[in-house]
Amino acid sequence: MSRTPSLDVKRERVTVALTGASGVQYGIRLIECLITLGCEVSVLVSKAAQVVIATETEEKWPSDSQRLQEVLCQRFNASSEQIKVYGRENWMSPVASGSGAPHKMVICPCSTGTLSAIATAASNNLIERAADVALKERRQLILVHREAPYHEVHLQHMLTLTRMGALVMPASPGFYHNPKTVNDMVDFIVARILDQLGFDQSLMPRWGEAV
Template structure:
Protein backbone atom coordinates (compact mmCIF):
# COMPACT_ATOMS: atom_id res chain seq x y z
CA UNK A 1 0.00 0.00 0.00
CA UNK A 2 1.12 3.53 -0.70
CA UNK A 3 0.40 6.90 0.89
CA UNK A 4 -2.85 8.78 0.23
CA UNK A 5 -4.86 5.58 -0.07
CA UNK A 6 -7.99 5.44 2.05
CA UNK A 7 -8.37 2.91 4.85
CA UNK A 8 -11.66 2.19 6.60
CA UNK A 9 -11.11 1.66 10.34
CA UNK A 10 -14.07 0.32 12.32
CA UNK A 11 -14.42 -0.11 16.07
CA UNK A 12 -16.98 -2.55 17.41
CA UNK A 13 -18.15 -3.69 20.82
CA UNK A 14 -15.16 -5.63 22.10
CA UNK A 15 -12.60 -4.42 24.60
CA UNK A 16 -9.48 -2.93 23.05
CA UNK A 17 -10.51 0.39 21.50
CA UNK A 18 -6.91 1.51 21.92
CA UNK A 19 -5.89 -0.85 19.11
CA UNK A 20 -8.09 0.99 16.61
CA UNK A 21 -7.04 4.41 17.86
CA UNK A 22 -3.33 3.59 17.79
CA UNK A 23 -3.73 2.16 14.30
CA UNK A 24 -5.31 5.44 13.19
CA UNK A 25 -2.36 7.37 14.63
CA UNK A 26 0.14 5.23 12.75
CA UNK A 27 -1.75 5.34 9.45
CA UNK A 28 -2.08 9.12 9.63
CA UNK A 29 1.67 9.46 10.27
CA UNK A 30 2.20 7.65 6.97
CA UNK A 31 -0.14 9.88 4.97
CA UNK A 32 -3.17 7.62 4.72
CA UNK A 33 -6.71 8.99 4.61
CA UNK A 34 -9.12 7.44 7.10
CA UNK A 35 -12.81 6.71 7.15
CA UNK A 36 -13.85 5.74 10.67
CA UNK A 37 -17.04 4.13 11.96
CA UNK A 38 -17.96 2.80 15.38
CA UNK A 39 -20.93 0.58 16.07
CA UNK A 40 -23.26 1.60 18.88
CA UNK A 41 -21.62 -0.87 21.25
CA UNK A 42 -18.21 0.15 19.91
CA UNK A 43 -18.98 3.74 20.86
CA UNK A 44 -19.91 2.68 24.39
CA UNK A 45 -16.74 0.64 24.86
CA UNK A 46 -14.51 3.34 23.37
CA UNK A 47 -16.02 5.98 25.61
CA UNK A 48 -15.60 3.74 28.67
CA UNK A 49 -12.01 2.74 27.89
CA UNK A 50 -10.57 5.96 26.43
CA UNK A 51 -13.01 8.80 27.15
CA UNK A 52 -13.34 9.40 23.39
CA UNK A 53 -16.93 9.86 22.14
CA UNK A 54 -17.36 8.67 18.56
CA UNK A 55 -21.15 8.90 18.64
CA UNK A 56 -23.67 11.53 17.63
CA UNK A 57 -23.44 13.87 14.66
CA UNK A 58 -20.63 12.64 12.35
CA UNK A 59 -19.03 16.10 11.82
CA UNK A 60 -18.91 16.64 15.58
CA UNK A 61 -17.53 13.14 16.11
CA UNK A 62 -14.92 13.84 13.43
CA UNK A 63 -13.87 17.02 15.25
CA UNK A 64 -13.56 15.13 18.56
CA UNK A 65 -11.54 12.35 16.95
CA UNK A 66 -9.22 14.80 15.18
CA UNK A 67 -8.63 16.60 18.48
CA UNK A 68 -7.91 13.27 20.19
CA UNK A 69 -5.46 12.29 17.45
CA UNK A 70 -3.88 15.74 17.25
CA UNK A 71 -4.65 16.27 13.55
CA UNK A 72 -6.81 18.63 11.52
CA UNK A 73 -7.23 16.69 8.29
CA UNK A 74 -7.27 13.17 6.92
CA UNK A 75 -10.05 11.68 9.08
CA UNK A 76 -13.79 11.37 8.49
CA UNK A 77 -16.17 9.72 10.95
CA UNK A 78 -19.27 8.23 9.32
CA UNK A 79 -22.34 6.82 11.03
CA UNK A 80 -22.36 3.06 11.38
CA UNK A 81 -25.90 2.95 9.97
CA UNK A 82 -25.12 5.13 6.93
CA UNK A 83 -25.53 2.67 4.08
CA UNK A 84 -25.16 5.52 1.58
CA UNK A 85 -21.52 6.09 2.59
CA UNK A 86 -18.89 5.51 -0.11
CA UNK A 87 -17.52 2.43 1.67
CA UNK A 88 -20.85 0.67 1.06
CA UNK A 89 -20.23 0.58 -2.69
CA UNK A 90 -17.76 -1.54 -4.58
CA UNK A 91 -17.18 1.32 -7.01
CA UNK A 92 -15.85 3.51 -4.19
CA UNK A 93 -14.40 0.91 -1.83
CA UNK A 94 -11.38 1.85 0.31
CA UNK A 95 -7.97 0.33 -0.34
CA UNK A 96 -8.26 -1.71 2.86
CA UNK A 97 -10.48 -2.17 5.90
CA UNK A 98 -9.55 -3.00 9.48
CA UNK A 99 -12.02 -3.80 12.26
CA UNK A 100 -10.13 -3.18 15.51
CA UNK A 101 -11.38 -4.31 17.91
CA UNK A 102 -13.74 -6.79 16.29
CA UNK A 103 -16.50 -8.27 18.43
CA UNK A 104 -17.55 -11.86 17.94
CA UNK A 105 -20.99 -10.59 16.94
CA UNK A 106 -19.58 -8.42 14.16
CA UNK A 107 -17.28 -11.23 13.07
CA UNK A 108 -20.23 -13.66 12.90
CA UNK A 109 -22.37 -11.25 10.87
CA UNK A 110 -19.50 -10.61 8.42
CA UNK A 111 -19.05 -14.38 8.08
CA UNK A 112 -22.77 -14.71 7.25
CA UNK A 113 -22.84 -11.72 4.89
CA UNK A 114 -25.82 -10.10 6.62
CA UNK A 115 -24.71 -6.48 5.93
CA UNK A 116 -27.02 -5.04 8.58
CA UNK A 117 -25.01 -1.83 9.00
CA UNK A 118 -22.23 0.09 7.24
CA UNK A 119 -19.42 -1.82 8.97
CA UNK A 120 -20.83 -5.19 7.91
CA UNK A 121 -21.68 -3.95 4.40
CA UNK A 122 -18.22 -2.43 3.92
CA UNK A 123 -16.65 -5.73 5.00
CA UNK A 124 -18.88 -7.54 2.51
CA UNK A 125 -17.70 -5.11 -0.18
CA UNK A 126 -14.06 -5.82 0.67
CA UNK A 127 -14.71 -9.55 0.32
CA UNK A 128 -16.50 -9.31 -3.01
CA UNK A 129 -13.94 -6.85 -4.39
CA UNK A 130 -11.12 -9.03 -3.03
CA UNK A 131 -9.48 -6.17 -1.15
CA UNK A 132 -7.66 -6.51 2.17
CA UNK A 133 -9.99 -7.05 5.13
CA UNK A 134 -8.35 -7.41 8.54
CA UNK A 135 -10.17 -8.32 11.74
CA UNK A 136 -8.66 -7.89 15.21
CA UNK A 137 -10.84 -10.06 17.49
CA UNK A 138 -10.55 -9.67 21.25
CA UNK A 139 -12.36 -12.42 23.11
CA UNK A 140 -11.45 -15.23 25.50
CA UNK A 141 -12.13 -18.06 25.77
CA UNK A 142 -13.19 -18.80 22.20
CA UNK A 143 -16.17 -21.04 21.56
CA UNK A 144 -16.43 -23.57 18.75
CA UNK A 145 -18.76 -21.15 16.94
CA UNK A 146 -16.20 -18.33 17.21
CA UNK A 147 -13.49 -20.58 15.80
CA UNK A 148 -15.69 -21.84 12.97
CA UNK A 149 -16.57 -18.28 11.96
CA UNK A 150 -12.91 -17.26 11.96
CA UNK A 151 -11.98 -20.30 9.89
CA UNK A 152 -14.72 -19.50 7.38
CA UNK A 153 -13.46 -15.94 7.01
CA UNK A 154 -9.81 -16.98 6.82
CA UNK A 155 -10.69 -19.35 3.98
CA UNK A 156 -12.34 -16.38 2.22
CA UNK A 157 -9.10 -14.42 2.44
CA UNK A 158 -9.72 -12.35 5.57
CA UNK A 159 -6.64 -11.76 7.74
CA UNK A 160 -7.47 -12.66 11.33
CA UNK A 161 -5.09 -10.88 13.74
CA UNK A 162 -6.11 -11.66 17.31
CA UNK A 163 -5.15 -9.10 19.93
CA UNK A 164 -2.42 -11.36 21.31
CA UNK A 165 0.68 -9.36 22.32
CA UNK A 166 4.00 -11.18 22.55
CA UNK A 167 6.53 -11.03 25.37
CA UNK A 168 9.81 -12.08 23.72
CA UNK A 169 10.62 -8.39 23.19
CA UNK A 170 10.32 -7.78 26.95
CA UNK A 171 7.54 -5.17 26.91
CA UNK A 172 7.78 -2.64 29.71
CA UNK A 173 4.57 -0.65 29.18
CA UNK A 174 1.01 -1.09 27.95
CA UNK A 175 2.08 0.92 24.90
CA UNK A 176 4.63 -1.79 24.10
CA UNK A 177 1.86 -4.42 24.16
CA UNK A 178 -0.49 -2.31 22.03
CA UNK A 179 2.25 -1.44 19.55
CA UNK A 180 3.05 -5.11 19.00
CA UNK A 181 -0.51 -5.85 17.85
CA UNK A 182 -0.76 -2.68 15.76
CA UNK A 183 2.61 -3.45 14.20
CA UNK A 184 1.28 -6.86 13.18
CA UNK A 185 -1.73 -5.18 11.55
CA UNK A 186 0.57 -2.84 9.61
CA UNK A 187 2.68 -5.83 8.55
CA UNK A 188 -0.42 -7.44 7.03
CA UNK A 189 -1.10 -4.21 5.13
CA UNK A 190 2.48 -4.29 3.80
CA UNK A 191 3.25 -1.04 5.61
CA UNK A 192 6.82 -0.88 6.97
CA UNK A 193 6.99 -0.14 10.67
CA UNK A 194 9.25 -0.38 13.68
CA UNK A 195 6.58 -0.55 16.35
CA UNK A 196 8.06 -3.66 17.94
CA UNK A 197 11.31 -5.58 18.08
CA UNK A 198 11.27 -8.52 15.75
CA UNK A 199 12.62 -11.91 16.71
CA UNK A 200 16.41 -11.81 16.65
CA UNK A 201 16.68 -8.02 16.78
CA UNK A 202 18.67 -6.54 19.64
Protein backbone atom coordinates in the same frame (compact mmCIF):
# COMPACT_ATOMS: atom_id res chain seq x y z
CA MET B 1 6.87 6.53 14.44
CA SER B 2 7.82 5.36 10.99
CA ARG B 3 10.77 4.96 8.74
CA THR B 4 10.32 5.57 5.02
CA PRO B 5 7.00 3.89 4.06
CA SER B 6 7.17 0.92 1.70
CA LEU B 7 4.16 2.23 -0.26
CA ASP B 8 3.03 5.59 -1.56
CA VAL B 9 1.04 6.04 1.64
CA LYS B 10 -0.11 9.55 0.80
CA ARG B 11 -2.47 7.92 -1.65
CA GLU B 12 -3.42 4.98 0.57
CA ARG B 13 -6.98 4.86 1.90
CA VAL B 14 -7.81 2.59 4.81
CA THR B 15 -11.08 1.90 6.61
CA VAL B 16 -10.82 1.35 10.37
CA ALA B 17 -13.87 0.11 12.26
CA LEU B 18 -14.17 -0.13 16.03
CA THR B 19 -16.76 -2.52 17.44
CA GLY B 20 -17.93 -3.45 20.91
CA ALA B 21 -15.14 -5.73 22.08
CA SER B 22 -12.67 -4.82 24.79
CA GLY B 23 -9.43 -3.38 23.46
CA VAL B 24 -10.48 -0.14 21.75
CA GLN B 25 -6.97 1.09 22.54
CA TYR B 26 -5.74 -1.00 19.62
CA GLY B 27 -8.07 0.72 17.18
CA ILE B 28 -7.37 4.22 18.48
CA ARG B 29 -3.62 3.68 18.25
CA LEU B 30 -3.98 2.20 14.74
CA ILE B 31 -5.83 5.31 13.55
CA GLU B 32 -3.10 7.49 15.03
CA CYS B 33 -0.35 5.54 13.26
CA LEU B 34 -2.15 5.55 9.91
CA ILE B 35 -2.63 9.32 10.13
CA THR B 36 1.06 9.73 10.96
CA LEU B 37 1.85 7.69 7.83
CA GLY B 38 -0.22 10.10 5.75
CA CYS B 39 -3.11 7.73 5.00
CA GLU B 40 -6.70 8.78 4.42
CA VAL B 41 -8.71 6.98 7.09
CA SER B 42 -12.42 6.22 7.02
CA VAL B 43 -13.56 5.67 10.61
CA LEU B 44 -16.61 3.59 11.55
CA VAL B 45 -17.68 3.25 15.19
CA SER B 46 -20.45 0.98 16.44
CA LYS B 47 -22.81 1.92 19.27
CA ALA B 48 -21.26 -0.77 21.45
CA ALA B 49 -17.80 0.60 20.73
CA GLN B 50 -18.94 3.99 22.01
CA VAL B 51 -19.78 2.31 25.33
CA VAL B 52 -16.43 0.51 25.47
CA ILE B 53 -14.50 3.71 24.66
CA ALA B 54 -16.25 5.49 27.52
CA THR B 55 -15.56 2.55 29.84
CA GLU B 56 -11.94 1.72 28.97
CA THR B 57 -10.51 5.15 28.21
CA GLU B 58 -10.77 8.76 29.31
CA GLU B 59 -11.64 9.84 25.77
CA LYS B 60 -14.99 11.38 24.90
CA TRP B 61 -16.19 10.37 21.44
CA PRO B 62 -19.51 11.99 20.46
CA SER B 63 -22.11 9.81 18.78
CA ASP B 64 -22.74 12.34 16.00
CA SER B 65 -20.49 11.43 13.07
CA GLN B 66 -19.75 15.01 11.98
CA ARG B 67 -18.86 16.07 15.50
CA LEU B 68 -16.75 12.94 15.96
CA GLN B 69 -14.86 13.74 12.77
CA GLU B 70 -14.01 17.17 14.16
CA VAL B 71 -12.90 15.65 17.47
CA LEU B 72 -10.67 13.07 15.78
CA CYS B 73 -9.13 15.63 13.42
CA GLN B 74 -8.18 17.67 16.44
CA ARG B 75 -7.12 14.61 18.43
CA PHE B 76 -4.75 13.38 15.72
CA ASN B 77 -3.82 16.78 14.25
CA ALA B 78 -5.31 15.77 10.91
CA SER B 79 -7.24 17.58 8.20
CA SER B 80 -10.87 16.87 7.36
CA GLU B 81 -9.58 15.27 4.15
CA GLN B 82 -7.54 12.75 6.13
CA ILE B 83 -10.24 11.54 8.52
CA LYS B 84 -13.77 10.76 7.42
CA VAL B 85 -16.30 9.45 9.93
CA TYR B 86 -19.44 7.70 8.67
CA GLY B 87 -22.54 6.80 10.66
CA ARG B 88 -23.80 3.24 11.01
CA GLU B 89 -26.52 3.72 8.39
CA ASN B 90 -24.77 6.04 5.96
CA TRP B 91 -25.36 3.84 2.94
CA MET B 92 -24.19 6.59 0.56
CA SER B 93 -20.66 6.59 1.99
CA PRO B 94 -17.81 5.35 -0.26
CA VAL B 95 -17.13 2.33 1.97
CA ALA B 96 -20.60 0.94 1.18
CA SER B 97 -19.80 0.34 -2.48
CA GLY B 98 -17.14 -1.59 -4.35
CA SER B 99 -16.68 1.34 -6.72
CA GLY B 100 -15.62 3.70 -3.92
CA ALA B 101 -14.33 1.66 -1.00
CA PRO B 102 -10.66 1.66 0.05
CA HIS B 103 -8.59 -1.41 -0.73
CA LYS B 104 -7.79 -2.06 2.93
CA MET B 105 -10.08 -2.46 5.94
CA VAL B 106 -9.30 -3.31 9.55
CA ILE B 107 -11.89 -4.03 12.23
CA CYS B 108 -10.05 -3.36 15.45
CA PRO B 109 -11.24 -4.55 17.87
CA CYS B 110 -13.62 -6.99 16.25
CA SER B 111 -16.39 -8.36 18.45
CA THR B 112 -17.60 -11.92 18.05
CA GLY B 113 -21.01 -10.61 17.00
CA THR B 114 -19.44 -8.55 14.21
CA LEU B 115 -17.28 -11.47 13.11
CA SER B 116 -20.34 -13.73 12.92
CA ALA B 117 -22.39 -11.13 11.01
CA ILE B 118 -19.63 -10.70 8.43
CA ALA B 119 -19.24 -14.46 8.03
CA THR B 120 -22.94 -14.73 7.19
CA ALA B 121 -23.04 -11.58 5.00
CA ALA B 122 -25.66 -9.97 7.27
CA SER B 123 -24.82 -6.36 6.31
CA ASN B 124 -27.13 -4.94 9.00
CA ASN B 125 -25.03 -1.79 9.41
CA LEU B 126 -22.27 0.08 7.62
CA ILE B 127 -19.44 -1.80 9.34
CA GLU B 128 -20.84 -5.14 8.23
CA ARG B 129 -21.59 -3.83 4.75
CA ALA B 130 -18.09 -2.34 4.34
CA ALA B 131 -16.55 -5.67 5.34
CA ASP B 132 -18.84 -7.50 2.91
CA VAL B 133 -17.71 -5.13 0.16
CA ALA B 134 -14.07 -5.84 1.00
CA LEU B 135 -14.71 -9.56 0.71
CA LYS B 136 -16.74 -9.46 -2.49
CA GLU B 137 -14.23 -7.15 -4.17
CA ARG B 138 -11.33 -9.37 -3.02
CA ARG B 139 -9.77 -6.57 -1.00
CA GLN B 140 -7.77 -6.79 2.21
CA LEU B 141 -9.83 -7.34 5.35
CA ILE B 142 -8.23 -7.80 8.77
CA LEU B 143 -10.35 -8.77 11.77
CA VAL B 144 -8.59 -8.12 15.08
CA HIS B 145 -10.73 -10.41 17.21
CA ARG B 146 -10.68 -9.68 20.93
CA GLU B 147 -12.55 -12.34 22.88
CA ALA B 148 -11.78 -15.70 24.46
CA PRO B 149 -12.42 -18.57 24.76
CA TYR B 150 -14.07 -19.65 21.49
CA HIS B 151 -16.85 -22.14 20.97
CA GLU B 152 -17.46 -24.20 17.83
CA VAL B 153 -19.51 -21.59 15.94
CA HIS B 154 -16.88 -18.89 16.57
CA LEU B 155 -14.23 -21.17 15.11
CA GLN B 156 -16.44 -22.11 12.15
CA HIS B 157 -16.98 -18.44 11.34
CA MET B 158 -13.24 -17.75 11.58
CA LEU B 159 -12.59 -20.61 9.17
CA THR B 160 -15.30 -19.36 6.81
CA LEU B 161 -13.83 -15.86 6.77
CA THR B 162 -10.30 -17.17 6.30
CA ARG B 163 -11.43 -19.22 3.32
CA MET B 164 -13.06 -16.09 1.86
CA GLY B 165 -9.76 -14.23 2.05
CA ALA B 166 -10.04 -12.32 5.31
CA LEU B 167 -7.25 -12.39 7.88
CA VAL B 168 -8.38 -13.24 11.41
CA MET B 169 -5.77 -11.78 13.74
CA PRO B 170 -6.58 -12.20 17.43
CA ALA B 171 -5.16 -9.50 19.67
CA SER B 172 -2.54 -11.74 21.29
CA PRO B 173 0.43 -9.56 22.23
CA GLY B 174 3.85 -11.17 22.54
CA PHE B 175 6.26 -10.70 25.40
CA TYR B 176 9.64 -11.39 23.80
CA HIS B 177 10.19 -7.63 23.44
CA ASN B 178 9.92 -7.26 27.25
CA PRO B 179 7.00 -4.79 27.36
CA LYS B 180 7.20 -2.29 30.18
CA THR B 181 3.78 -0.69 29.81
CA VAL B 182 0.29 -1.43 28.50
CA ASN B 183 1.11 0.90 25.60
CA ASP B 184 4.01 -1.38 24.66
CA MET B 185 1.58 -4.30 24.42
CA VAL B 186 -0.85 -2.24 22.35
CA ASP B 187 1.96 -1.21 20.00
CA PHE B 188 2.93 -4.87 19.52
CA ILE B 189 -0.46 -5.64 17.95
CA VAL B 190 -0.65 -2.38 15.99
CA ALA B 191 2.82 -3.04 14.58
CA ARG B 192 1.69 -6.46 13.37
CA ILE B 193 -1.39 -4.90 11.75
CA LEU B 194 0.76 -2.30 9.97
CA ASP B 195 3.06 -5.09 8.76
CA GLN B 196 0.07 -6.93 7.30
CA LEU B 197 -1.17 -3.75 5.62
CA GLY B 198 2.21 -3.37 3.93
CA PHE B 199 3.44 -0.29 5.80
CA ASP B 200 6.93 0.02 7.17
CA GLN B 201 6.85 0.69 10.91
CA SER B 202 9.23 1.23 13.79
CA LEU B 203 6.83 0.64 16.67
CA MET B 204 8.26 -2.79 17.33
CA PRO B 205 11.40 -4.59 16.12
CA ARG B 206 10.72 -7.76 14.16
CA TRP B 207 12.02 -11.08 15.40
CA GLY B 208 15.79 -11.21 14.91
CA GLU B 209 16.19 -7.42 14.68
CA ALA B 210 18.25 -5.57 17.24
CA VAL B 211 16.13 -3.90 19.92
